[in-house]
Amino acid sequence: MSEITIFEDEEKALREAETILASSLPEDEPWASYYKDLVIRYRKLLRHTKQLVKMGDAMQSELARARDAAEFQATRDFLTLLWNxxxxxxxxxxxxxxxxxxxxxxxxxxxxxxxxxxxxxxxxxxxxxxxxxxxxxxxxxxxxxxxxxxxxxxxxxxxxxxxxxxxxxxxxxxxxxxxxxxxxxxxxxxxxxxxxxxxxxxxxxxxxxxxxxxxxxxxxxxxxxxxxxxxxxxx
Amino acid sequence: MDNLVVEATKSSPYISFDAGKGLLEIKGKSYPENAAKFYSPVFDWLNEYLDTVTDQAIQVNLEIIYFNSSSSKVFLNLFDMLDRAVKNGKKITIDWRYHTENDTARECGEEFMEELEAVKFNLVEIHEE
Incomplete structure (x- = not known):
């Protein structure tokens, strides 16, 4: 499947969040571990979203192909392929x-x-x-x-x-x-x-x-x- | 533990989870109106089963011809659950079965496979007789 490129903004946000994560966060602050958890979830969510969009696109293309084929069959004469x-x-x-x-x-x-x-x-x-x-x-x-x-x-x-x-x-x-x-x-x-x-x-x-x-x-x-x-x- | 059997409908797959054999099968199309609701008994059953099962080898067969986006999210959750179970010592193999001419199903299988770390995930091509 081709790479999904519609999530560039989200990719950029993730890179920035990971950069912040890599720099030292205060260890004893509750928000810091909360932030770390959020970044991990965001990373996973973004990955899943891309996968789901890819699969959804593939399924929709498949449906469109099937629909086109059905429409062709319904409107063509099978022997000559002229309109029926x-x-x-x-x-x-x-x-x-x-x-x-x-x-x-x-x-x-x-x-x-x-x-x-x-x-x-x-x-x-x-x-x-x-x-x-x-x-x-x-x-x-x-x-x-x-x-x-x-x-x-x-x-x-x-x-x-x-x-x-x-x-x-x-x-x-x-x-x-x-x-x-x-x-x-x-x-x-x-x-x-x-x-x-x-x-x-x-x-x-x-x-x-x-x-x-x-x-x-x-x-x-x-x-x-x-x-x-x-x-x-x-x- | 009771087996779980759900008959197929026009928009939902056949489900057969056999605790004795350790064989879990989902087969058909999956575009139920409410995927979370439809699959919730599956997750309930699986949670209970994974709690009780010890060293039985578990075979998961999925043969999904067509599925909607909600179902694919459900499958991601399912695989996530199985992946974690393997990390906790369960023996699980997933076979993602697709028909030769169904490129989309194969590609989706590849996509799911990338997501998994521990569980064994096979892409199995089914040839038409």
Whole structure:
């Protein structure tokens, strides 16, 4: 454990008291033995205090680490380490409130991996998992820094894009779609070409918008993208 | 002399002091609301025991995963008491047991060890099965 240095004043006081103790104190004065006793107690108390502070600090750091780890586990998707469903919904809710307050648009993009069931069926779940992880990396690297991405469940992902109007959101979705489609995903079963379809919903400044209506709108757009042939963005 | 057994709660450890075997164990977490009150029966028992025991070897096992500041002060007092008992001729060994991955518990054990002069104090690493 690192040395505690917050007791410099007390250390100094102890050194001074010990200096006085080392000089000759009158032996037959009651206060002198009382003083000596006090110095001994003070020395011990200071030593104990430093030990207790050190141990308390260590325990508190340990608790903070445990709390951080628990929070991470509670908010992340275990496979992809993206935000999990409840965390990204929480973020969406907060961003809706913020965009209402600041009167700024907010877009939601729902993406779904095309024919993902086939990947699992043909190559097995381990390959499927590897594909989801690679897609997650590409999603993370292609969004803007203030966008948030989460795994909504299965092969469905959500991007929350604050301040993003409809056109910008479609453009963002298009960029993400291209990053997924332009290079195959390299797996233990060889390179697999993977594409995704995206549905975009934008909340302008209508006060009626809520989490459910935004998700419903993005979902409807996603199904349109699927119907129109997949590997595309519908807004 | 009766044994002392206190069952663990969410915030306090399991305590088992066996006078016949000379085995004193405290195990678990220790952050009771009032540490002085919680441990006072322990000190009462120990005082009586140390008064009666003669040449029996006493083994003290402590396995505390997490403890608050009040508890660490209580442990300092406990070790102080045991240290004095050894200086008065008792045979006491303290094992401070900690799990491999619990660096904090190990560091705290080292901290307690520095405080002791006479009593034998071992840091014992427990490996997960």
């Amino acid at each position: 469903r409840s965390a990204i919904l929480g973020i969406l809710k907060a961003e809706i409130a913020r965009s209402q307050r600041e009167n700024r648009p907010l877009s939601l993009i729902i993406g779904d991996v095309d024919y993902f069931k086939k990947v699992n069926d043909e190559y097995g779940h381990l390959v499927g998992d590897a594909v989801l992880r690679e897609i997650s990396e590409r999603l993370k690297s292609s969004i803007r820094t203030y966008d948030q991405v989460g795994r909504f469940g299965g092969e469905e992902f959500i991007i929350v894009a604050p301040g993003c109007a409809s056109d910008d959101a479609v453009e963002l979705g298009e960029r993400v779609r291209a990053v997924i489609a332009e290079n195959p995903v390299y797996t233990s079963e060889g390179p697999l070409s993977v594409t995704m379809s995206f549905g975009v919903a934008t909340y302008g400044c209508a006060a009626t918008a809520d989490v459910d209506s935004l998700i419903r709108a993005a979902d409807e757009a996603l199904y349109r993208a699927k119907r129109e042939g997949r590997n595309r963005v519908a807004g």
